[in-house]
Amino acid sequence: MKEAGQMQDLESAGAGRSVSTQTDSMIGQIPRLSKVNLFTLLSLWMELFPAVEARRQKSQVKKTGLVVVKNMKIIDLHCSSEDLHAGKIALIKHGSRLKNCDLYFSRKPCSACLKMIVNAGVNRISYWPADPEISLLSEACSSEDAKLDAKAVERLKSNSRAHVCVLLQPLVCYMMQFVEETSYKCDFIQKIAKAFPDANTDFYSECRQERVKEYEMLFLISNEELHKQILMTIGLENLCENPYFSNLRQNMKDLILLLATVASSVPNFKHYGFYCDNPKQINEIHNQCLPQEIARHCMVQARLLAYRTEDHKIGVGAVIWAERKSENCDGTGMMYFIGCGYNAFPVGSEYADFPNMDDKQKDREIRKFRYIVHAEQNALTFRCQEIKPEEKSMIFVTKCPCDECVPLIKGAGIKQIYTGDIDVGKKKADISYMRFGELQGISKFTWQLNPSGSCVLEQNEPESKEKSNLQSWHMDSALPNELNIQDHKDGVMRPIPLNEELHQNKKLCLGNH
Numbered sequence: 009m010k011e012a013g014q015m016q017d018l019e020s021a022g023a024g025r026s027v028s029t030q031t032d033s034m035i036g037q038i039p040r041l042s043k044v045n046l047f048t049l050l051s052l053w054m055e056l057f058p059a060v061e062a063r064r065q066k067s068q069v070k071k072t073g074l075v076v077v078k079n080m081k082i083i084d085l086h087c088s089s090e091d092l093h094a095g096k097i098a099l100i101k102h103g104s105r106l107k108n109c110d111l112y113f114s115r116k117p118c119s120a121c122l123k124m125i126v127n128a129g130v131n132r133i134s135y136w137p138a139d140p141e142i143s144l145l146s147e148a149c150s151s152e153d154a155k156l157d158a159k160a161v162e163r164l165k166s167n168s169r170a171h172v173c174v175l176l177q178p179l180v181c182y183m184m185q186f187v188e189e190t191s192y193k194c195d196f197i198q199k200i201a202k203a204f205p206d207a208n209t210d211f212y213s214e215c216r217q218e219r220v221k222e223y224e225m226l227f228l229i230s231n232e233e234l235h236k237q238i239l240m241t242i243g244l245e246n247l248c249e250n251p252y253f254s255n256l257r258q259n260m261k262d263l264i265l266l267l268a269t270v271a272s273s274v275p276n277f278k279h280y281g282f283y284c285d286n287p288k289q290i291n292e293i294h295n296q297c298l299p300q301e302i303a304r305h306c307m308v309q310a311r312l313l314a315y316r317t318e319d320h321k322i323g324v325g326a327v328i329w330a331e332r333k334s335e336n337c338d339g340t341g342m343m344y345f346i347g348c349g350y351n352a353f354p355v356g357s358e359y360a361d362f363p364n365m366d367d368k369q370k371d372r373e374i375r376k377f378r379y380i381v382h383a384e385q386n387a388l389t390f391r392c393q394e395i396k397p398e399e400k401s402m403i404f405v406t407k408c409p410c411d412e413c414v415p416l417i418k419g420a421g422i423k424q425i426y427t428g429d430i431d432v433g434k435k436k437a438d439i440s441y442m443r444f445g446e447l448q449g450i451s452k453f454t455w456q457l458n459p460s461g462s463c464v465l466e467q468n469e470p471e472s473k474e475k476s477n478l479q480s481w482h483m484d485s486a487l488p489n490e491l492n493i494q495d496h497k498d499g500v501m502r503p504i505p506l507n508e509e510l511h512q513n514k515k516l517c518l519g520n521h
């Protein structure tokens with residue numbers, strides 16, 4: 009089997025650890041997402057980065073997400089824009105620094121991208137085995153150009169030093185169950201569940217189901233025969249036979265389900281979102297909240313990272329982004345990636361090198377707190393870009409930053425924190441969360457009901473669908489009966505009566521991808 013054989017264990021390759029896959033993927037009691045699957049999931053998720061411009065709907069070129077990895081560390085996240093494919097964006101951004109990098113694409117890249125990235129000396133190109141970037145689906149299927157492109161890609165592949173392959177690993181035992189449980193239990197869902205105890209619909213399951221459907225449409229070819237045809241055209245004929253084909257589809261379905269589950273844990277529900285408690289702050293430009301869809305998108309990235317934790321009790325993920333003053337060539341608009349991390353013991357350590365008990369343990373020497381590196385600390389340490397003081401930089405953390413991390417975030421010059429506030433004000437034996445509440449000089453956006461719109465929301469109102477216009481900035485300073493939407497393009501404030509908005513948004517929304 010040419011490519012299925014490449015579904016190998018990559019954990020130890022470059023990861024600096026000699027532990028076996030099973031030990032590594034089952035730290036203590038909780039299952040762990042493999043790095044390869046994390047990169048793949050993030051590439052799919054980047055394809056869904058909320059569009060800042062009109063999508064290429066009619067074009068045969070599909071939007072593509074891309075994760076750039078060096079030494080098994082994520083160094084950038086991209087998504088194609090109106091003008092540029094993801095591979096070309098990576099080339100523009102990194103040039104020959106792509107040498108020896110591994111690239112994870114949400115679709116097999118077209119020949120125009122492939123020839124450049126191969127030429128830059130990349131080490132490996134992994135892609136999701138469904139419809140490629142130059143689509144072979146629908147009427148376009150018969151397009152001569154699409155088939156020619158697929159052939160050219162094969163030729164480039166066979167003559168290149170880079171390894172062009174499909175890397176999908178089966179999830180470890182109980183991974184899916186664990187992701188389902190932790191997603192449901194996470195702060196974002198629980199806060200809503202507590203506020204609406206009588207809600208007669210299980211909004212979380214509804215969210216999840218809708219997302220599963222949506223992502224299956226996008227990332228899985230429902231007709232198996234058509235899928236086989238596409239695999240044959242893109243040089244994966246060896247995967248068309250069973251059991252390889254059914255295994256491949258099962259792995260794809262599992263990853264789609266996992267992505268949908270994590271994505272629904274930061275739901276687009278009523279007027280819940282990341283809001284600032286201090287309305288005075290938001291008039292300053294550096295303090296203005298991101299569009300909620302983008303904030304949720306980045307928080308889901310952080311939540312995915314948390315499934316790589318080495319703490320057997322709680323996973324924490326953090327991702328840092330910044331906003332340039334002008335448009336970027338990337339499909340992420342003005343946003344660009346700075347770094348990411350999760351809570352883990354120091355790099356190079358082996359499982360069992362360090363104590364891992366929590367503060368309920370009487371013996372202080374065997375507690376984890378002096379050894380585990382926090383998600384924010386890893387994101388700052390392994391960042392691949394400088395944090396520029398003149399730019400709006402922001403960190404998304406799945407858990408409220410603790411007292412050890414708050415001064416680090418501030419000292420690094422990060423302007424905004426997006427997080428939950430479940431532990432705020434808590435003082436535990438070895439870790440406390442007192443400083444976040446008192447923190448000044450950084451805007452804090454915590455998960456809550458929009459403070460300016462909450463007064464008119466009734467418990468049994470239809471769920472609200474957020475406006476998908478990402479060129480609008482939601483402003484917290486709205487009058488009680490209306491939400492002010494600022495058109496970011498022309499700077500004009502356009503008030504939308506809340507009633508009208510609710511009327512437009514009857515259906516529970518799972519995001520507007």
Ligand SMILES: O=c1ccn([C@H]2C[C@H](O)[C@@H](COP(=O)(O)OP(=O)(O)OP(=O)(O)O)O2)c(=O)[nH]1
Pocket residue numbers: 319321322324350351366367380381382383384407408409410413436439
């Ligand atoms: O800003 C932070 C705070 C904590 N952590 C990580 C470090 C450690 O791995 C875990 C500790 O979390 P918690 O405070 O919830 O302690 P616990 O002992 O795991 O849980 P609890 O005492 O709530 O039962 O979270 C971070 O990554 N960033």
